[in-house]
Structures are given as C-alpha cells and as structure tokens.
Amino acid sequence: MKILVAGGFGAGKTTLVGSVSEIRPLRTEEELSEQGRPVDDTSGVETKRTTTVAMDFGRIDLQPGLALYLFGTPGQDRFWFVWDELARGALGAVVIADTRRLADCFPSVDFFERRGIPFVVAVNCFDGAERFEVEEVRDALDLDPGIPVLLCDARLREDGKEVLVALVEHAAAGRHRAATARA
Ligand SMILES: Nc1nc2c(ncn2[C@@H]2O[C@H](COP(=O)(O)OP(=O)(O)OP(=O)(O)O)[C@@H](O)[C@H]2O)c(=O)[nH]1
Ligand SMILES: [Mg+2]
Known part of the structure; x- marks a missing residue:
C-alpha cells in the first residue's frame, strides 16, 4: 500500500x-538557505535548519502480508508540483x-478531499x-465526523504505527462501504 505523509512545513x-x-529511510534534506528566506515561511519553526526538497521514503510491514510504502511530501509551498506525482496510486x-x-x-486536507484519497x-x-x-481540532479543520483524528508524538515509533493502523482501517472501511454500495 502506498501511503503519503503530508502536512505543513516543519509539522514532522x-x-x-x-x-x-x-528500512533506513531515504531523505532529501537540504539546508534552508539565505536565498530561500524571502519565499520559505519558517515562522513558528525558526530553529529548523533543513527542509525536505523532494520526498522521504520508508517502508514498514504493518502486519504479515501488509507492507506500507511511505512517501513523505515536501512541506514548502514552492514544492507543491511534486505532490501530484507523489500522490499517484496512493491509497491513503x-x-x-x-x-x-x-x-x-x-492545503493538505483540501488536496486529499478533492482527490477522494x-x-x-x-x-x-x-x-x-x-x-x-x-x-x-476536528472542528477547527471542519472535518467530516468519520475522519479519524489522533494525537501523537511523531518521534515515537509506537505513536506512528498507531496512526498508520488507524489510516489502514479507515481506508479499508471506505472501500468496504463503496463495494457494498455497488452491490
Ligand atoms: N518536540 C518535538 N519535536 C518534533 C516532533 N516531531 C518533529 N520534531 C522536530 O521538529 C522539527 C521538524 O521536523 P521534520 O520532521 O523535519 O518536519 P517536516 O514536516 O518533514 O518538515 P519539511 O520537510 O521541512 O516540511 C525537527 O527538528 C524535529 O526534530 C515532536 O513530536 N516533538
Ligand atoms: Mg520533511
């Protein structure tokens, strides 16, 4: 399953x-530069020194027979063009x-809502x-009641796994509903 990990600049x-x-994740971190200062909005994360300029890639076997391929998106507005490419074939x-x-x-919420991902x-x-x-948070983002919202610490493996399990279950439930509606 191809999964995207999205969100704003410096969200984690x-x-x-x-x-x-x-697996050892593939990263494309580059130093935030003087040239980027006028266009990259680093407010709130002033201590951040590097940023993703293309993508992150990782893999996890969530359960036997279910491998997740994780694609982290770049967070800066100027790399939005990469998102369409990364989103192709994503199941969640x-x-x-x-x-x-x-x-x-x-913008991330809009992006996935519009594409039905x-x-x-x-x-x-x-x-x-x-x-x-x-x-x-759900109210502030004006999310549908069915969309799972979880609290996590992105640095903790167990928290990240919990988020991924919730996503897989949510995506599976949506597919099940769609299949039932077709039958
Ligand atoms: N305290 C705390 N720091 C975190 C957490 N998650 C990430 N960080 C730190 O916050 C900074 C931003 O994290 P990244 O993972 O690089 O953020 P990103 O969303 O990939 O950023 P871009 O690719 O630049 O958009 C890093 O210095 C992390 O160490 C967290 O849960 N708690
Ligand atoms: Mg990043």
Whole structure:
C-alpha cells in the first residue's frame, strides 16, 4: 500500500517516516538557505535548519502480508508540483498537524478531499505547545465526523504505527462501504 505523509512545513513528516520505517529511510534534506528566506515561511519553526526538497521514503510491514510504502511530501509551498506525482496510486494519507500553525495543514486536507484519497489527521504534540482535544481540532479543520483524528508524538515509533493502523482501517472501511454500495 502506498501511503503519503503530508502536512505543513516543519509539522514532522520526515520525523514520522523516519521513526516508523523498518528500512533506513531515504531523505532529501537540504539546508534552508539565505536565498530561500524571502519565499520559505519558517515562522513558528525558526530553529529548523533543513527542509525536505523532494520526498522521504520508508517502508514498514504493518502486519504479515501488509507492507506500507511511505512517501513523505515536501512541506514548502514552492514544492507543491511534486505532490501530484507523489500522490499517484496512493491509497491513503496521513496529514500531520501542528496546532501552533494549524492553518498550514488546510492545503493538505483540501488536496486529499478533492482527490477522494482517504486520510487521517495526526496532531503532532510538540513540547510546549498548547494541548487540544481531538474534537477541537476536528472542528477547527471542519472535518467530516468519520475522519479519524489522533494525537501523537511523531518521534515515537509506537505513536506512528498507531496512526498508520488507524489510516489502514479507515481506508479499508471506505472501500468496504463503496463495494457494498455497488452491490
Ligand atoms: N518536540 C518535538 N519535536 C518534533 C516532533 N516531531 C518533529 N520534531 C522536530 O521538529 C522539527 C521538524 O521536523 P521534520 O520532521 O523535519 O518536519 P517536516 O514536516 O518533514 O518538515 P519539511 O520537510 O521541512 O516540511 C525537527 O527538528 C524535529 O526534530 C515532536 O513530536 N516533538
Ligand atoms: Mg520533511
């Protein structure tokens, strides 16, 4: 199963792919440069030194016979053109949200809603960030009640796995509903 890991700049996409992957993840990190300063919005994540310029790639066997291929998207607006290519054939997506900059994940939510790709929202609970209930996040993002919202720490493998299990179950339930509707 091909899965996308999306979300705004610095939300923790590379971190999540790295923490759950059972292979050494492929990364395309580059230093944030002076040239990028006028176009890259780093507000809220001023300490960030590198950014994904193409994609992250990792793999995990979630259960016997179910391998997930994880594709982390780049977070900066100027790399949006990569998303269409990465999304081809994706069966689901994780949208990582940072509640300090929640609006940054709106474009990701729109992207998957418009393409009918099932997704879950994983709230990455950064140290020192104000905590919100999942229902508050759901309301703020104006999500359908059926879309799973989870709290996680992207650095923890078990949290990342929980998010992926929720996504696989959510995507499977959607396919089941579609098949039943056709029958
Ligand atoms: N405290 C805390 N720090 C985190 C967490 N997840 C990620 N970080 C840190 O936040 C920074 C951003 O993480 P990345 O994984 O690079 O974010 P990204 O979404 O891939 O960023 P771009 O590819 O540039 O859009 C890194 O310095 C991480 O170490 C978390 O759950 N808690
Ligand atoms: Mg990244």
